[in-house]
Amino acid sequence: MPRLIIDDLEVDVPKGSKVIDAAERLGIMIPRFCYHEALGSVGACRMCAVKFIQGPFKGVQMSCMIDAQDGMVVSTTDEEAVQFRQRVIELLMMNHPLDCPVCDEGGQCLLQDETVSGGHAIRRYRGKKRTYRDQYLGPYIQHEMNRCIHCYRCSRYYQEFSGYRDLGPLQIGDRMFFGRFSDGKLESPFSGNLVDICPTGVYTDKTARFKVRRWDLHRAPSLCNHCPLGCNTIANAHYRGVMRVEARYNQDVNGYFICDAGRFGFSYSNGGALHEKRPWTPRIQGSDVSAKAAIAKAREDLDNVAEKYGPGAIAAVGSARNSLESQCMLGKICRTRGWRGPVFFTDPAKLRKTRSALERLDGDIAVSLREIENADFIVIAGADPLNEAGMAALAVRQASRKQAPIVTIDPRPLFLPCDFDHIPAAPGKIELYLGMLISAALAKDSTGFGKEAVDFYSALVAEKGKSEVPAGIFSLAERLGASQRPVIICGTDVTRETTPSFTADCVRLLRLAGKQAGLFYLLPGAGSFSSALLSGTDGEAFGDLIGDIENGLIKALVVVESDPFHYYPDRVRLERAMESLELVVAIDYFPSSTVSRASIFYPASTIFETGATYVNQEGRAQFARPVHHGGVPVWGGEHPPRVYSNSIPGGDHLPAWKALWEIAGSTPDTGAADISPGEFIPAEHAAFEAFGSDNYPVDGIRVLQGKAGLTGNWNSRIEESSQRPENAEPLELLMVEWMFGTTEFSAWSDSLASAIAEPYMSMNSKDACRAGVCDGDRVSLELDNGTIEIKVSVSDRAAEGVLVIPRHQSLDWRKMKDFSVRVLPGKIRKI
Amino acid sequence: MLPDELKLKLEKMISDAESPREKAIDVMFEIQELQGWMSDEAMVEAAGLLGMTPLELEELATFYDYIYRSPVGKYVIKVCDSTVCWLEGHQSIIDYISARAGVPMGGTSPDGLFTLLPVCCIGYCDRAPAMVINKRVYGKLTPEKIDRILDKLANSAEFHESE
Numbered sequence: 001m002p003r004l005i006i007d008d009l010e011v012d013v014p015k016g017s018k019v020i021d022a023a024e025r026l027g028i029m030i031p032r033f034c035y036h037e038a039l040g041s042v043g044a045c046r047m048c049a050v051k052f053i054q055g056p057f058k059g060v061q062m063s064c065m066i067d068a069q070d071g072m073v074v075s076t077t078d079e080e081a082v083q084f085r086q087r088v089i090e091l092l093m094m095n096h097p098l099d100c101p102v103c104d105e106g107g108q109c110l111l112q113d114e115t116v117s118g119g120h121a122i123r124r125y126r127g128k129k130r131t132y133r134d135q136y137l138g139p140y141i142q143h144e145m146n147r148c149i150h151c152y153r154c155s156r157y158y159q160e161f162s163g164y165r166d167l168g169p170l171q172i173g174d175r176m177f178f179g180r181f182s183d184g185k186l187e188s189p190f191s192g193n194l195v196d197i198c199p200t201g202v203y204t205d206k207t208a209r210f211k212v213r214r215w216d217l218h219r220a221p222s223l224c225n226h227c228p229l230g231c232n233t234i235a236n237a238h239y240r241g242v243m244r245v246e247a248r249y250n251q252d253v254n255g256y257f258i259c260d261a262g263r264f265g266f267s268y269s270n271g272g273a274l275h276e277k278r279p280w281t282p283r284i285q286g287s288d289v290s291a292k293a294a295i296a297k298a299r300e301d302l303d304n305v306a307e308k309y310g311p312g313a314i315a316a317v318g319s320a321r322n323s324l325e326s327q328c329m330l331g332k333i334c335r336t337r338g339w340r341g342p343v344f345f346t347d348p349a350k351l352r353k354t355r356s357a358l359e360r361l362d363g364d365i366a367v368s369l370r371e372i373e374n375a376d377f378i379v380i381a382g383a384d385p386l387n388e389a390g391m392a393a394l395a396v397r398q399a400s401r402k403q404a405p406i407v408t409i410d411p412r413p414l415f416l417p418c419d420f421d422h423i424p425a426a427p428g429k430i431e432l433y434l435g436m437l438i439s440a441a442l443a444k445d446s447t448g449f450g451k452e453a454v455d456f457y458s459a460l461v462a463e464k465g466k467s468e469v470p471a472g473i474f475s476l477a478e479r480l481g482a483s484q485r486p487v488i489i490c491g492t493d494v495t496r497e498t499t500p501s502f503t504a505d506c507v508r509l510l511r512l513a514g515k516q517a518g519l520f521y522l523l524p525g526a527g528s529f530s531s532a533l534l535s536g537t538d539g540e541a542f543g544d545l546i547g548d549i550e551n552g553l554i555k556a557l558v559v560v561e562s563d564p565f566h567y568y569p570d571r572v573r574l575e576r577a578m579e580s581l582e583l584v585v586a587i588d589y590f591p592s593s594t595v596s597r598a599s600i601f602y603p604a605s606t607i608f609e610t611g612a613t614y615v616n617q618e619g620r621a622q623f624a625r626p627v628h629h630g631g632v633p634v635w636g637g638e639h640p641p642r643v644y645s646n647s648i649p650g651g652d653h654l655p656a657w658k659a660l661w662e663i664a665g666s667t668p669d670t671g672a673a674d675i676s677p678g679e680f681i682p683a684e685h686a687a688f689e690a691f692g693s694d695n696y697p698v699d700g701i702r703v704l705q706g707k708a709g710l711t712g713n714w715n716s717r718i719e720e721s722s723q724r725p726e727n728a729e730p731l732e733l734l735m736v737e738w739m740f741g742t743t744e745f746s747a748w749s750d751s752l753a754s755a756i757a758e759p760y761m762s763m764n765s766k767d768a769c770r771a772g773v774c775d776g777d778r779v780s781l782e783l784d785n786g787t788i789e790i791k792v793s794v795s796d797r798a799a800e801g802v803l804v805i806p807r808h809q810s811l812d813w814r815k816m817k818d819f820s821v822r823v824l825p826g827k828i829r830k831i
Numbered sequence: 832m833l834p835d836e837l838k839l840k841l842e843k844m845i846s847d848a849e850s851p852r853e854k855a856i857d858v859m860f861e862i863q864e865l866q867g868w869m870s871d872e873a874m875v876e877a878a879g880l881l882g883m884t885p886l887e888l889e890e891l892a893t894f895y896d897y898i899y900r901s902p903v904g905k906y907v908i909k910v911c912d913s914t915v916c917w918l919e920g921h922q923s924i925i926d927y928i929s930a931r932a933g934v935p936m937g938g939t940s941p942d943g944l945f946t947l948l949p950v951c952c953i954g955y956c957d958r959a960p961a962m963v964i965n966k967r968v969y970g971k972l973t974p975e976k977i978d979r980i981l982d983k984l985a986n987s988a989e990f991h992e993s994e
């Protein structure tokens with residue numbers, strides 16, 4: 001650990017730290033533009049000059065370019081250094097427009113701050129300023145090149161860090177330009193980070209343009225709840241609307257960045273012109289009522305159903321969108337009231353998969369996104385990081401930049417923003433190929449595993465002989481064998497039920513072979529970790545309830561932040577079943593199909609209004625603070641109602657869990673007594689015992705500490721091992737997620753609409769031949785409940801024997817009828 | 832659209848290279864040789880051949896003085912724009928060429944024969960002021976010498992090839 005002195009203060013820093021970082025540890029923020037911890041040093045701006053007084057360097061030098069070393073004495077306040085920086089800022093400001101008052105970056109601009117702190121106030125330059133024509137960069141990013149100071153942060157982030165290739169530095173000298181080849185939407189789904197990373201106003205958030213000044217914003221640490229990663233964000237609100245979302249640094253989760261779905265997918269929570277869809281008022285049979293009336297009526301009607309048919313005729317439905325608070329309250333109510341449920345998943349198989357994943361996850365074996373970045377070999381089995389959990393793809397890229405080989409074993413023709421080897425594998429073959437890879441990697445050191453591990457290992461080796469071997473797998477295995485910190489990322493969407501625990505066994509085997517192996521599951525939603533824990537071993541999914549709704553065992557549903565219509569694959573059947581119910585109570589903030597059918601509707605607050613706890617896929621509990629009170633926004637659209645009242649229009653709703661408590665929790669004796677999450681969450685599951693308040697450590701806390709992953713039976717097996725699909729064999733239809741266009745958030749956030757691409761079906765070229773269709777054709781696909789039309793994308797990188805279709809909002813895929821469906825090639829017809 | 836013959840040649844050139852990217856400049860020179868400049872369409876096509884994105888190729892194209900992203904005249908006159916030539920009166924050379932050929936700095940003469948551009952040091956300092964026309968360097972420039980060179984160029988389209 002080098003020890004050095006900066007401004008008379010001594011500091012020890014890890015080897016390899018730059019002097020600029022060492023100073024930051026002391027709370028001394030050396031001015032900088034080009035340096036950024038995530039991007040490294042380039043020494044482009046010259047703003048971080050300090051004076052080196054003693055040690056291997058002497059004189060004014062760039063603190064971002066020099067490693068901290070023993071015996072250095074550095075001054076940041078030395079007159080020469082100060083003057084140097086003053087000249088630099090003057091130079092950088094030479095061409096800069098003097099119009100901060102009309103710049104959207106104003107008030108949150110590093111250039112502004114450092115111009116002021118650098119002491120540059122009077123422009124001496126009298127020449128012509130360099131000006132540019134700006135480009136159209138799509139709906140999210142506004143371009144204003146005149147404000148550029150050529151720090152290269154944007155191109156380093158965009159190309160090097162995030163791996164996209166359509167924005168970069170052009171021209172030379174005074175003409176230096178950062179942009180695209182021609183006008184057009186940025187291709188990266190991580191483009192929003194340009195807004196955070198550019199130290200000036202070149203890239204600003206177009207969705208928030210000219211709406212509000214930074215100092216007028218309410219800001220609060222929040223979380224993204226669009227996917228299971230739980231990236232940390234800062235929510236910004238103004239005049240009862242969320243204006244924008246920024247990334248918030250969390251060293252173990254998202255680092256400095258977030259994806260565009262998380263950044264721009266907040267507009268569902270606002271009202272106003274574009275988003276009039278958010279339901280603001282409680283309703284009984286479609287008519288607006290007061291909150292009190294809705295709650296009283298729900299209470300009464302539920303009591304009636306319970307009296308008439310017994311409490312078991314009421315079922316509670318939550319989702320992976322629920323906060324931990326909602327889920328635990330649902331659990332508590334069902335237990336105390338004797339209701340059925342709660343169910344959180346729609347597909348029973350997915351519930352089982354997620355549960356079996358969690359059974360094997362523990363504090364030891366689970367890795368964070370940061371640990372993925374440091375892995376030296378990554379296997380991605382049945383997972384699509386980019387689409388299922390965006391930032392995971394960026395983490396994988398960081399590992400790849402450090403030369404880690406990346407292997408994907410997946411039926412989809414995956415894309416990752418880095419080099420990787422893809423082994424196309426139908427879901428039934430993922431375990432087989434994963435097993436091959438692992439067993440070949442460990443061939444030499446299988447001794448000392450213990451009997452069961454040896455059996456497991458031998459099964460892998462034996463399996464190997466039975467099938468064709470994917471090209472290149474042995475050279476990959478060799479590199480896996482040489483790795484120290486391999487990570488397996490395993491999905492729960494297209495995989496077989498046994499795959500998550502099989503993968504855990506593989507990780508365990510790698511650990512027995514002396515590797516620091518880690519496991520990273522991708523789960524189906526922000527709240528799926530906790531919902532799977534809370535579902536218990538005999539828990540049900542919505543799919544298990546539908547039969548009992550049909551045969552009259554269930555008479556009422558209480559649906560909390562959930563929309564079975566979004567997930568259930570048989571729309572016709574679900575509609576009929578819902579109609580047969582006597583009572584549907586819905587509590588939500590989306591204007592979902594369930595909400596529009598509900599007999600009683602109560603509008604819930606969003607994460608921005610009342611905060612929420614989410615447990616991410618590695619078991620990290622994190623808390624989002626409320627950022628504003630909420631209510632019908634005062635900007636855009638119609639004027640809020642002109643009636644006198646003490647409350648904010650549309651702003652009196654409760655978080656779903658509290659509404660549920662008022663409807664069903666508090667008894668007449670206790671009245672509508674207040675209850676806080678700390679009072680009911682710990683009782684719901686041992687993992688949450690320590691849950692006390694919302695005062696989490698900044699980086700969240702891991703709720704799983706046990707050793708589950710390293711114990712238990714080696715019970716997983718390899719399924720459906722060998723044979724190729726026969727000619728007429730039906731193709732397995734795989735429904736998958738896309739970053740844009742398949743989630744409920746994207747269905748209700750207008751701001752995401754422009755990012756949604758047209759859906760297409762991927763299939764292998766041999767299957768396409770058999771079905772007589774070509775790449776680019778539009779086809780009709782006959783499903784059990786009707787046909788859908790879709791474009792075909794043919795690729796050899798798609799596995800044989802599968803059709804891959806996104807659960808796209810513009811597709812009527814709910815004609816599938818079942819969660820898992822096979823289609824004969826003859827049912828695909830070119831149109 | 833690039834002519835098939837050129838395309839074949841470029842494809843061969845690229846496939847012979849260890850990594851396609853290293854041929855980016857040569858590919859652009861070849862295309863420029865034929866078409867005079869790199870149009871947007873040519874950029875997109877060349878990028879495709881090289882397995883680069885148009886942006887990546889544009890980064891290179893706009894970095895170098897000798898790749899033209901807009902049409903230029905038959906002869907591109909590049910007057911050295913560095914210190915020694917400044918001392919030796921490069922501005923009067925520019926003014927003279929401008930007046931004589933009817934081209935402003937950065938422009939092309941109406942007859943499409945001459946384009947006038949500045950260039951950074953060409954290493955002819957001992958014979959400043961200097962200029963380059965297409966691939967040929969001229970030093971110790973005087974108005975008379977410029978007259979002679981430009982006359983000759985204007986009269987003989989093959990001038991520089993034969994020199």
Ligand code: SF4
Nearest residue numbers: 148149151152154198
């Ligand atoms: S656009 Fe912004 S980030 Fe990019 S070089 Fe210019 S100032 Fe830096």
Ligand code: SF4
Nearest residue numbers: 224227231259262391
């Ligand atoms: S990666 Fe997931 S959690 Fe992170 S910002 Fe994107 S959607 Fe949100």
Ligand code: FES
Nearest residue numbers: 043045046048064
């Ligand atoms: S921050 Fe050090 S040179 Fe830019």
